Amino acid sequence: MALFKCLRLYTPQKYHLPMITCKITESNLLKSSTIINKIPQRQLFWERDRKGGYNSNEKISKIKLIKDGFRELKSEFKMLGQEMKEFIAADPLLIARPGETDLIWCFNEPSVLNNFVTTCDSDHNEGYSSCGFDMSPAGRALFHGYLDTRVPKDGRVKKAGYCAFRSKRIRKSFKREATYNWNLYNTIVLKVRGDGRSYLLNISCEGYYDITWNDIYHYALYTRGGPYWQIAKIPFSKFILGSKGRIQDKQTRMRLDKVTHFGISCGDKINGVFNLEIEYIGLEYDPTHDEDFAYEMYKTDRYIVGV
Numbered sequence: 064m065a066l067f068k069c070l071r072l073y074t075p076q077k078y079h080l081p082m083i084t085c086k087i088t089e090s091n092l093l094k095s096s097t098i099i100n101k102i103p104q105r106q107l108f109w110e111r112d113r114k115g116g117y118n119s120n121e122k123i124s125k126i127k128l129i130k131d132g133f134r135e136l137k138s139e140f141k142m143l144g145q146e147m148k149e150f151i152a153a154d155p156l157l158i159a160r161p162g163e164t165d166l167i168w169c170f171n172e173p174s175v176l177n178n179f180v181t182t183c184d185s186d187h188n189e190g191y192s193s194c195g196f197d198m199s200p201a202g203r204a205l206f207h208g209y210l211d212t213r214v215p216k217d218g219r220v221k222k223a224g225y226c227a228f229r230s231k232r233i234r235k236s237f238k239r240e241a242t243y244n245w246n247l248y249n250t251i252v253l254k255v256r257g258d259g260r261s262y263l264l265n266i267s268c269e270g271y272y273d274i275t276w277n278d279i280y281h282y283a284l285y286t287r288g289g290p291y292w293q294i295a296k297i298p299f300s301k302f303i304l305g306s307k308g309r310i311q312d313k314q315t316r317m318r319l320d321k322v323t324h325f326g327i328s329c330g331d332k333i334n335g336v337f338n339l340e341i342e343y344i345g346l347e348y349d350p351t352h353d354e355d356f357a358y359e360m361y362k363t364d365r366y367i368v369g370v
Contacts, residue, residue: 113269113276115307117187143236159247159348166345167243167325168230170204179326183208183226189215190223194329199340203256206339212332226337229265229326243322245299248346253295256340257286261331266302267324268317277306280317284327286339296347300354316356 159165168175176196184190194208212224233241251264266280280302287293299319304311325344329337 115277139236139238146236159346161348161350164252164343164345164347165248166343169343170198170341171202173198176204179228179230181206181226181228184223189220190225191215192224192226194226194228196228201340204341206327206329206341207337208329209336210329210331210334212334224332224334225328225330227265227326227328227330229267229324232323242320245319245322245346248319248348249300249352250296250298250347250349252343252345252347253284253297254292254342255284255286255295256290256292256342257284257288258338259286259288260329260333260337260339261285262339263328263330264297264302265324265326265328266299266317266322267326268321269323270321279305281305281310292342296349298349298352298354298357300352300357303358314356314358314360 168178170176176198179196181194181196183192183194185192191211191213192209193211194206196204196206199205206228208226210224210226212222214220214223233243235241251266253264262284264282264284268278268280269276270278280299282297282302284295284297299317302317304314304317327339329339
C-alpha cells in the first residue's frame with residue numbers, strides 16, 4: 064500500500080517547538096488503530112452484558128467446571144424427574160381464591176435465605192454501605208446493615224448509599240432459565256416489621272432483548288417503627304416502570320408472566336443502621352380491585368422524546 068501523505072502535528076505555541084512531520088505507513092496505522100479501539104466509549108442504547116459491567120464472577124478452570132458438573136448431575140436428574148411428574152399430573156392452578164394468600168417465600172427456615180443475594184455500593188468500591196440477609200432472633204428473615212451516603216473521592220462516583228437484596232433467577236433442570244407466572248394474581252402481600260424507614264420494592268421483568276434487561280418496576284414500602292408487624296398489600300397496577308433507577312416517560316403495565324426477580328432496596332439517603340424483618344412474601348387475588356394500570360398515559364406525537 065502506498066504511503067499516506069504527511070500529517071502535520073502542531074504543538075502549543077507556549078513551548079516554541081518546531082513543526083514536526085512524519086510519514087504514516089500501513090503498519091503504523093494498524094498500531095494506532097489498536098490504541099484507538101481501547102478508548103472507552105459511552106454506549107447509550109446497546110448493553111454488552113446484563114450486569115452492566117458489574118460482573119464479579121471468578122474465573123474458573125475448565126477442569127474444575129467439569130468436576131462440579133459431574134457432582135451436580137444427581138441433583139439435576141432428580142429435578143428433571145420432579146418436573147416430569149408435575150407434567151404428567153397436569154394439575155395446574157387455574158383459579159386463585161379471593162382472600163387467600165399464596166406464599167412464594169416463607170422465611171421460617173435458614174435454607175430459604177439461599178434463594179437470595181445481597182449487594183451494596185461497597186461491593187463495587189462505590190461507597191461505604193454494608194448489609195446482610197440473615198435469620199432474626201425471632202426466626203424470620205432480617206435485612207439489616209448500615210447505610211452510608213459518603214461519596215468516594217475518586218472523581219467518578221457522584222452519589223452513594225444503597226443496599227439491596229434480590230431473589231436468584233429460578234431455573235429448571237440443567238440450568239435452564241425460567242420465569243415466575245403471576246397472571247392469576249393482582250396483589251403482592253408482605254408481612255414485615257420495619258424501623259420507620261421507607262424501602263423500595265423491585266420486580267424485574269428481564270426480556271430477551273438488551274433494551275429490556277434493566278426494566279424494573281418499583282413501589283415504595285413505608286414501614287412503622289416499633290415491635291408490631293404490618294401486612295402490606297400492594298396491587299401490581301401501582302408499580303412504576305424504571306430503568307437503571309430512572310423513571311421512564313412511557314409507562315407500561317407489568318408482564319406478570321415474565322417476572323424474573325423480586326427484591327427490596329434501602330436508599331432513603333439517611334445515614335445509619337436499618338433493620339427490616341420479613342415473615343413471608345405472597346400473592347393474592349383481590350376481586351374488588353379491577354384496575355389494569357394506575358397511571359394514565361396520554362397520546363402524543365411520535366417525535367416527542369421518550370414516547
